[in-house]
Amino acid sequence: DTFTAEVTGDGPQPGTLAASVERERRRIVVETLRDHAWNKTRAAGTLGISRQGLIKMLHRLGVPLEPPSDL
Secondary structure, three states, rough: OOOOOOOOOOOOOOOOOHHHHHHHHHHHHHHHHHHHOOOOHHHHHHHOOOHHHHHHHHEEEEEEOOOOOOH
16 A cells, blocks of 8 residues: 555654654544545544645645545
């Protein structure tokens, strides 16, 4: 599953607490998006953040804005 892959790029070093937190954050965000049929407004509400905040987080975590075809 591409969404449970390690965060790459300029993120924290693998094996660090920061990397573990980023992986868990990514998992929670993607799971919430799936639960809401990729509706960013509803997912953001569930996560307790704004839609724009969610979109910024998606960019930072490397999560696409639209669901991938393999879901």
